[in-house]
Amino acid sequence: MKQPDTTAPLNVIARSPFNVYYEGPAQVLSAVNRVGPFDILSGHADFFSVLRPGEIVIETKDGIEPVSFMINNGIITVRDNEVLLFVDM
C-alpha cells in the first residue's frame, strides 16, 4: 500500500447530479458508511466506500463555519489526497 502524503492539502469535490455542494481545500470531511462514522484528513490512504444516509460535514478552515448537508445515498473515493463525493444519485 502507498505511503500517504500528510503534507499535501486535502482537496474535496462534493457533488450531486445537479448541485455542487463544495469544491476546494478542506481540513476534515466526516461521513457515515456501513462500518460506521469516519473522518478523512490529509494523508488518508486511498479509499472507496458506499455511504449511508446521513449528514456530511466538511471543515474547510479554522474559524469558518463547516459546510454540512444531508444525503440519501452516496459514494466516496479518496485518491492522492483528492476526495470525490457523489451524493443523491
Add this chain to the structure above:
Amino acid sequence: MRRASAIEKETEEITTVKDLTAVFESLASTQVAKVKTKVELSKSFFELLWKRYSSIRVDPATRITNRALGDKDARQVFVVISAEAGLSGDIDQRLVGTMQKDYDPGTTDIIVLGSHGASQLSQRGISYVRFFKIPESDEYIDVTPVIEALKPYTKIVVYYEEYVSLGVQNIRSIDLISSVRDMSENADEDTMTAEDTIFEPSLDDIADEMEVTMMRLALSQTILESSLAQSASRFNAMAVAKKRANELIGDFMLEFHRAKRSESDRRLREVLISLKKKRKAAGEAQ
C-alpha cells in the same frame, strides 16, 4: 365570397391560436435553457463518477442482469424514452418508427417511458410489457423501478431523442450494457485494487453498487437528453405553428378587406340602382 363578419370572427380565433403558440414557444424556449443547464451539470457529474468507476474495472453485464450471458431463452428489451405529453412535434412518432424497424415481437419486449410514446405504440398496435411515467425533470430522475424491470434481460437497447441544436434533434439507440462496458474498457484511469486501496465494505459490494448506479445514471442521462430534445422539438413545432397562424391571419385580413370592399360596393350599387329607379319613376310621373 364569405361575409366580412364571418372572416373577422375566424381571424380572431386564429389570433388566439397565434397568441397561444407564442406562449408555448416561449415556455419551450425557457424549458430548453433550464434542461440544457441540467444536462451539462449532470454530464460533468457522470464523467467525474465515471473516472472513479473505471478505476475498479468490472464488467457490468455479469452483475446487473439476473440471466447468464448466452442464455438462448433470454429476451432482449427495448426501452423507449418518449415525452410525457404531446405538442412536441413529430419527434415521438420518429422515435417509435425507428424502434419499430428493429422490433421483433418474438425476441423482444418493450418498456416505454412517457405517456405519449405509450399512445403512439398503441396506435400502431404494438404491445409493451411495462409503462413508466416520465417524472418531472426539476428533480433528479429516480429510475430505480425501471432498472429493476430491466434486470431479467441480457440485452437492453435504449431508444431516445438526442438534442443536437435548437433546430436539429435526432433519434438514437444505445445498447446500455455494452456502452457501459465499452466506456470502462476505454478508461485511462489507473486501476484501484485491494492491494493499494481500502474498500468498505468490500470491493465486490462496491462494484455491485457502482454498476447499478452507473446504469441508473446512464439511463437518467438519456431521459434528460430526451427531455431536452423534446423541449427543442416543441419549440420548433410552436414556432412553425405561430408562423402558419401569422400567414393565415395575413390571408384572412386580405380576404376580410376584399369582403368589406365588396359589401360596400354592393350597398353602393344597391343605392344607385334604387336612386335610378326612383328617378325613372319620378320622370314617368311627370
